[in-house]
Amino acid sequence: MRKTILLFSIFLTIAGWGCQSEEDISYTRVELKLSTSKDITVSKWTSLVYTFTNKGSGRVSTLERENQSMLTHQLEEGVYDIMVSGTMKVVKEGKTFTGNFSALKQSVSLIGQELVPVQLTMALKPEASPLVFEEIYISGSRTAANKTFRGDQFFVIRNNSDETQNIQGLAIGETSQTNSKTDDLWEKVTDGVVVQTVYTVPFGGTKTSLKPGESLVIAKYPVEMNRDDRYGNAASPVKSLVSADFQWYDDYKGLDIDVPEVPNLIKYYSYSPSIWVASVAGNRGYVLFRVDNTAPDAFASSYQVERVSASGRKMIRVKVPYDRVFDAVELSTPSKKVFSVFPSFLETSSAEFTGPYSGRGVRRKADSNGKLIDTNNSASDFDANVLPAQYPGKK
DSSP, X not given: OHHHHHHHHHHHHHHHHHOOOGGGOOEEEEEEEEEOOTTEXXXXXXXXXXXXXXXXXXOEEEEEESSOOEEEEEXXXXXXXXXXXXXXXXXXXXEEEEEEEEEEEEEEEESSOSEEEEEEEOEEOOOOOSEEEEEEEOSOXXXXXXXXXXXXXXEEEEEOSSSOEEOTTEEEEEESSOSSOSOOXXXXXXXXXXXXXXXXXXXXXXXXXXXXXXXXXXXXXXXXXXXXXXXXXTTSSOOBOTTOSEEOOOOSTTOSOOOTTSOBOEEEEESSSSOOOOOTXXXXXXXXEEOOSSOHHHHHHHSEXXXXXXXXXXXXXXXXEGGGEEEEEEEEOTTTOOSOSSOTXXXXXXXXXXXXXXXXEEEEXXXXXXXXXXXXXXXXXXXXXXXXXXXXXXX
């Protein structure tokens, strides 16, 4: 009997510890105010959805409102990602139309304050893009001797529309910001994507357009992989890149191989004079956009942004205005992701990255009609952890 009473007492004690009363929970009110860019006048907000994600507990709460651009809401103390999406009837450049808008504010601290004001600038979601990433393979691979190899990287871009698309000036950029840390110098740039590299399809080159459903392959080393020098890897899941349409080549101290049969992209900007190899860490984003037919130096000076690092070093990158972006894809390792490199109206999630030198990539899914799926949600739009195409671009 004594043992029974003792066990019952222990149970009550544990149960008491496991139950947290309402008095023990601290709450903070958040005051949200929505706005738009200065060139947009809003006549009505509709179908607004406010989403609050507690980054500590993972709990998600949502509120739906009509024509309410100011909102005060009480939440349990914590650090939150706050997203708002909705429809607005607006006037822009003298035209009245209804558009879909959204905004995202990450890592908002609602701790130790009675009221936290948050300003959210709603951005117009771009229309469906005619040009999208079809496949991204940047992880690299390992050789038979277990050495690392990055020369088998490639990107595939598809004309996902029903019309022929001009690709002159089409550019690919890699974000300077990573999603594995939040103390990035560029996270407060809110009017464009900050990139550290820009490589562009030439104006007036041998390939200037893509027919409906046609794809474009861009490769680091457009060679047969079964070779015994540092530009090949017979153990790579990619067998050959000789059918690539373009190569990104850097003329720097003989570190790259220039394949004369494959035209080069034009290097419009790079943060480094050395060669560019896409990040095998898989913690950055990639954007497709178009540049004007200007000299690379003119492009760089027009879109240059500067920051000073904690050590006092001046950092220079270039900014791609949001309205120039065709497609944006973010890669991440879920366990390491703490930040999104794109605003939610460009990309709401990231495609899962398997890991450096895994020999795996991501490939966009297609619908029943063969059109690539593009909902600006890479986690669902892409198949992850897939073997890359063995012969990209081969007809």
